[in-house]
Amino acid sequence: MAAQTSPSHHVLVLGGTAEARALAQALGAAGLPVTFALLSPTGSVEPPRHCRLHVGSFGGEEGLRSFLTHEGITVFINALHPHAVFMQQRAVDVAQTLTIPTFRLQRPLWQALAQDQWQHFTSAADLCAAVAHAGHQRLFGAIGPQAMRAFLPLAEHATLYGRRFDPGKGDGEAPVTWIDAAPHPSLEDERGLFKSLAIDALLTKNSGGARPAKLDAAARLGLPVFLLDPPTLSGPSMTQWEDILEAVLALPAPEDPQGL
Numbered sequence: 001m002a003a004q005t006s007p008s009h010h011v012l013v014l015g016g017t018a019e020a021r022a023l024a025q026a027l028g029a030a031g032l033p034v035t036f037a038l039l040s041p042t043g044s045v046e047p048p049r050h051c052r053l054h055v056g057s058f059g060g061e062e063g064l065r066s067f068l069t070h071e072g073i074t075v076f077i078n079a080l081h082p083h084a085v086f087m088q089q090r091a092v093d094v095a096q097t098l099t100i101p102t103f104r105l106q107r108p109l110w111q112a113l114a115q116d117q118w119q120h121f122t123s124a125a126d127l128c129a130a131v132a133h134a135g136h137q138r139l140f141g142a143i144g145p146q147a148m149r150a151f152l153p154l155a156e157h158a159t160l161y162g163r164r165f166d167p168g169k170g171d172g173e174a175p176v177t178w179i180d181a182a183p184h185p186s187l188e189d190e191r192g193l194f195k196s197l198a199i200d201a202l203l204t205k206n207s208g209g210a211r212p213a214k215l216d217a218a219a220r221l222g223l224p225v226f227l228l229d230p231p232t233l234s235g236p237s238m239t240q241w242e243d244i245l246e247a248v249l250a251l252p253a254p255e256d257p258q259g260l
């Protein structure tokens with residue numbers, strides 16, 4: 001696809017998903033200067049090619065505004081992970097005040113299939129209460145080390161397993177048995193893991209995007225799945241990163257970036 005914009009456009013992509021990475025890489029390959037922002041790298045995933053990488057916090061809402069002005073950003077794209085709750089809301093709030101083009105990528109959440117045994121929750125506390133009431137004893141929390149803190153009460157009456165990319169993350173004193181690995185892309189590998197641990201319930205965030213093997217493995221084993229849904233955000237969004245790519249490439253040449 002040939003770029004229709006001036007190469008002087010400078011795009012900021014707030015990343016945290018595979019779709020964000022693909023979008024940033026495609027924009028960079030089209031010849032636009034792109035800054036790809038991550039709070040912290042995830043596992044061994046390589047940053048997108050053709051992009052400048054910004055790692056770490058911007059320093060709150062004012063820090064983000066300052067970055068946009070100082071770097072001459074002319075297109076702002078929020079492609080954060082759906083469960084990056086505080087950063088998502090901050091990005092939405094900032095975007096509403098900008099005079100440059102803004103876009104938000106909202107990938108569709110996972111939808112249950114016929115064989116799935118899912119329960120949806122909007123708070124970790126409610127999810128934990130439901131799991132405890134159901135009496136499950138061997139739990140697999142596919143929710144990441146940081147989010148696991150909200151689920152630690154479950155360890156008072158059940159064995160709690162978690163998975164992490166980085167062995168340095170996660171409280172070593174927490175009552176969690178950590179598996180230091182990336183999620184298996186294979187249904188059979190995930191199924192084998194759950195069987196070997198005698199898991200009787202799966203806890204996970206509903207992160208959307210491609211359906212992961214852990215959900216198929218749970219369905220195959222007849223395991224109940226307790227899903228934490230992300231908050232609902234207001235404002236326009238697109239569900240496909242390719243649509244944002246096309247929209248950005250169709251933009252006219254940027255105006256003075258100091259008009260933020």
